[in-house]
Amino acid sequence: MCNYSDIIQAVRRLSKGEEAGPDISDILYRHRCNYLLSLTKDKKYLKTLAYEKFLSKMAVKERYKALTPFFENTDINYAVIKGAVLSLCAYNDPYLRVSGDIDILIDKKDSDKIKKELKALGFIQGRVTDRGIIPFSREEILFQTSMTHQTAPYVKETGNRLCPYVNIDINTDIMWGESRKKTDMTVFLQYSTVIQINDFIVKKLLPEAEFISLCMHHYKDFNSLYLLSKRGFCLGQYCDIYFYLKNMKPSVSRLQALSEQLKVGEYIYYCLYYTDLIFDDEDIKLYLLAFKKDKDETLLSSFGLCEDERKRWECGFFERIFSHDVNELLKDKLTQHDLEKIQINQILM
Amino acid sequence: MQENRYKDKIISLLAEACQTEIQKIESTDEHESLTSTGLTSISFISFIVRLEEEFGIEINDSDLVFEKFETLDALYKTLSSYISLENTSEIKKCLILDCDNVLWKGIAGEEPTLIDEDVLKLHLLLSELYNKGIILCLCSKSKPEFIDDAFKNQDMKTDRSIFATAKINRADKTSNIQDIISELNIGKGSVVFVDDSDYELGYISASMPEIYTIKADWSDISFIEEIKAQFSDTPHSELNRAELYREQKEREKEKKLYITVDEYNKSLKTLTDCREAKEYDIPRVSELSVRTNQFNLSDAHFSEDEIKSFFDSPDSRIVILSASDKYGDMGIVGAAVTRGNIIEAFMLSCRVFDRGFEYILLDKLKSLSPEPLKGKFRNNLKNTALADFYSKNGIEVI
Known part of the structure; x- marks a missing residue:
């Protein structure tokens, strides 16, 4: 299947609990839409999905087990975001949405404290290689900590051969490194509650804050020059937004108020707009209507995470999200400076 | 300001x-x-x-x-919270100590070494400095085995492991200290050297005036306070530098365990099979070409039909590389397509980078081609680092 319209119609049917019609399983798998794929009941992918879920469950358990002393004892204000928490909230299943790490959101001021606590639990900042964990160089740590809103990832061996390592990403803002806008995380993290993942009780954000954090993260992925050139688009991320809204039903008024306070309305609108373009859903349209005043045409028609690097897309939305090679679409748009930035990210991230 | x-x-x-x-x-x-x-x-x-x-x-x-x-x-x-910007003296971050008559009283190997209350005061300071992140090193003209024995003294309270590095040999101390400075990549001005010998101290002062020298004189233990004072302005670091330097040395040692990719692969009991593709390999070769961007020299992405057409063409050749190691079978991880003496496509799964498989595949292509090979390179932004792969391996790039 190569007709975008057919794909989208099939996705819409699936999302409404109907038969997909034409075979779109390969596309769904490639775009990491595990939930929709599970709805197709395509025998070709049943085993794959079951196996991925088995591994995902084991990985989630290992991650939470490794962090239990932190979750139980820390006085750092934190929230677990994305990963199993998002999977549970959006798809009612903590293991369906496969992720490679556990993301924890904290205030930047607590980054030294969490470093100490994680190191005490045996985590080190490094990368997993064929030869085990190799600690990051100071340059790599500095780059990741100062140029992004994440610290360099923490890794620990588990002793489980099927899931030998646990990775943790510490996020210190919901904005991206390129932005001058900073979120008051002390305030943002007040919007938190607790959730049970398997046997573990952890802190997570309340739905409105969680939805904003999700949109900001996915907006970054849809617009970062480096991430676009590295991974392209992923339909699964629009599924996250769609099914989160459908399942968690964040309050429209509270969502509006919080996004106004954080001055992120235009990014929320962006995510809602394109999610609706895919799913064409009445519930999304209600949220869209509420965020109408935040519509930013420039943002909608371009990519890049800041004014300096923003560029206009020359192709349609579906063409770019289903493109096999986004770099083809980017190559004439990127300046020498952009290419250098991408290269630096490739080396240091 | x-x-x-x-x-x-x-x-x-x-x-x-x-x-x-x-x-x-x-x-x-x-x-x-x-x-x-x-x-x-x-x-x-x-x-x-x-x-x-x-x-x-x-x-x-x-x-x-x-x-x-x-x-x-x-x-x-x-x-300003890290450095006293109004202070004019240089921050000290490394303490190098002689051993005999400094870390203990007496000369190891010649007489019993003595660790008394005074010596323990110095050891206590060393422990404090270590915890503060100061790099502690040893520099002695004794023999390593004598020093090792002295550390086994039952009164010894200082663990040998707090010393990031030790130069115990007959070489002159200037060379040894220079080696320590190079190894740690620090400035001479950040070093304090303690010895009991006026000769050694004089020699260091003359050859490396930036280094602050202190005489260890057990008849007047004020030198312990002098050492402490030298590091009073050094900010406390969360980083345990001695530990860090030792870890780095271990890593280097680990690296040296596998000097070449060959040796490393051998340790993994890596087995490779490089051969011309059979018809049943076509789907995997196509998949590899579709999924591979980084080590895909001509940025070729072939459907199964396209691979099949190469397979059926008499002047084309598809060579595949499979690998397994002690962790399991990786299947087909590399493939190349040639047409005549032109390498149309050359790709390697990112799972197996840095294992030398590309050279095995390239050698196989060379052995199968009666004429010198030429390789197509097309930049796709992700393969830039491999732009010179062909030229470095004697293949003309087209």
């Missing part, structure tokens, strides 16, 4: 990182953004690395924000 040598040093490091003139930084208003002098994300990282090296500090994660270093005013404010 009052000028001093720390600020001069900071400006000089900044100029070095930004690759600009010191005067340009000096003439920048303290509240003006340093981006105009060349402070970018990369020069920022270089600056912080040099700053940490030079002052023996580690900038906290919470301070690693570009804005906190974006103007001279901001960076002085940020650094």
Whole structure:
């Protein structure tokens, strides 16, 4: 299947609990839409999905087990975001949405404290290689900590051969490194509650804050020059937004108020707009209507995470999200400076 | 703000990182953004690395924000919690000690060594300095086995492991200290050297005047306070430098365990099979070409039908490389397609980078081609690092 319209119609049917019609399983798998794929009941992918879920469950358990002393004892204000928490909230299943790490959101001021606590639990900042964990160089740590809103990832061996390592990403803002806008995380993290993942009780954000954090993260992925050139688009991320809204039903008024306070309305609108373009859903349209005043045409028609690097897309939305090679679409748009930035990210991230 | 040598040093490091003139930084208003002098994300990282090296500090994660270093005013404010900017003496970060009559009383190997209350005061200080992040090193003309025995003294309270490095040999101390400085990549001015011999101290002072020397004289233990005073301005570092340097040495040692890719692969009991593809390999070769971007030299992405057409064509050849190791069978991880003597496609799964498989595949192609090979290279932004792969391996790039 190569007709975008057919794909989208099939996705819409699936999302409404109907038969997909034409075979779109390969596309769904490639775009990491595990939930929709599970709805197709395509025998070709049943085993794959079951196996991925088995591994995902084991990985989630290992991650939470490794962090239990932190979750139980820390006085750092934190929230677990994305990963199993998002999977549970959006798809009612903590293991369906496969992720490679556990993301924890904290205030930047607590980054030294969490470093100490994680190191005490045996985590080190490094990368997993064929030869085990190799600690990051100071340059790599500095780059990741100062140029992004994440610290360099923490890794620990588990002793489980099927899931030998646990990775943790510490996020210190919901904005991206390129932005001058900073979120008051002390305030943002007040919007938190607790959730049970398997046997573990952890802190997570309340739905409105969680939805904003999700949109900001996915907006970054849809617009970062480096991430676009590295991974392209992923339909699964629009599924996250769609099914989160459908399942968690964040309050429209509270969502509006919080996004106004954080001055992120235009990014929320962006995510809602394109999610609706895919799913064409009445519930999304209600949220869209509420965020109408935040519509930013420039943002909608371009990519890049800041004014300096923003560029206009020359192709349609579906063409770019289903493109096999986004770099083809980017190559004439990127300046020498952009290419250098991408290269630096490739080396240091 | 009052000028001093720390600020001069900071400006000089900044100029070095930004690759600009010191005067340009000096003439920048303290509240003006340093981006105009060349402070970018990369020069920022270089600056912080040099700053940490030079002052023996580690900038906290919470301070690693570009804005906190974006103007001279901001960076002085940020650094003021790490460095006493009004202080004019150089920060000390390394203490090198002689052993005999310093770490103990007596000469190891010749007489019983004595660790009494006075010596324990020094050991207590060493422990404090170690915990503060000071790098402790040994430099002695004794024999290693004598020193090892002395550390086994039942009264010894200091663990040998707190010393990041030790030079125990007959070489002159200047050379040994120079080696330590090079190994640790620190400045001479950040070193304090303690010895009981006036000769050695004089020699070091003459050859390396930047090094602060202290005579260990057990008849007057005020020298312990003198050592302590030298490190009083050194900020406490969360980083355990001695540990860090030792870990780095272990890593280097680990690297040396596998000098070549061959040796490493052997340790993994890696087996490879490089052969011409059979018809049943076609789907996997197509999949590899579709999924591979980084080590895909011609940026070729072939459907199964296209691979099949190569397979059926008499002047084309598809060569595949499969691999397995002690962890399991990896299946087909590399493939190349040739048409005549032209390498149309050459790809390797990113799972197996740095294992030397590309050379096995290339050697196989060379052995199968009666004529010198030519290779197609098409930049796809992700394979840039491999642009010279063919030329480095004697293949003409087309």
